[in-house]
Amino acid sequence: xxxxxxxxxxxxxxxxxxxxxxxxxxxxxxxxxxxxxxxxxxxxxxxxxxxxxxxxxxxxxxxxxxxxxxxxxxxxxxxxxxxxxxxxxxxxxxxxxxxxxxxxxxxxxxxxxxxxxxx
Numbered sequence: 001x002x003x004x005x006x007x008x009x010x011x012x013x014x015x016x017x018x019x020x021x022x023x024x025x026x027x028x029x030x031x032x033x034x035x036x037x038x039x040x041x042x043x044x045x046x047x048x049x050x051x052x053x054x055x056x057x058x059x060x061x062x063x064x065x066x067x068x069x070x071x072x073x074x075x076x077x078x079x080x081x082x083x084x085x086x087x088x089x090x091x092x093x094x095x096x097x098x099x100x101x102x103x104x105x106x107x108x109x110x111x112x113x114x115x116x117x118x119x
Contacts, residue, residue, distance in 0.1 A: 009074035011092050012113050013048060014100055015039035017067045021060075030054050035063055037071060037092075052094040059097040068100040072109045 021035040033055050038047045050071055052059060062069050073094040079086055098105040 008116060010113060010116050011071065011073050011075055012110065013037055013039065013050070013071040013092060015048075015069070017063055017065055017069060018047060020065055021063045033060065033063065034091075037069060049089065049091040050094050050097075051091050052097060055094075055097070059094075062097050062099040062102075070098050070100050070106050070109055072096045072113060 015037040018036040018038045021033050023031060023033050025031055030053050032051055032053050034049065034051045036047045037050050038045055040046075050073075052073075055063075071092055071094045073092050073096070075090065076093045077088055077090045079088045081087070096109055098109060100106060
């Protein structure tokens with residue numbers, strides 16, 4: 001039996017919020033929150049930029065400097081112009097952000113991630 005692998009853009013990231021989140025309003029009226037999450041694997045620290053559009057209050061409450069969070073979303077590379085030059089940024093686009101200490105919420109996120117993979 002042959003299985004076809006479907007493309008999936010899925011990120012589950014656990015780490016600490018490194019700096020104060022930056023909120024801004026887009027011309028469309030949507031609100032974007034951007035923050036960095038640092039992880040440590042095998043003694044090396046990596047930082048991932050995260051953005052979330054129109055975050056619910058529960059997610060905003062979890063995003064504070066030093067907070068241990070779990071982020072569920074996907075990866076996006078976006079292009080923009082600065083001073084006449086095209087630049088890009090690769091970031092995690094969060095669908096949900098929860099405090100890592102909220103184990104029931106984290107378990108629901110992981111269940112949703114597994115369901116995405118099993119499709």
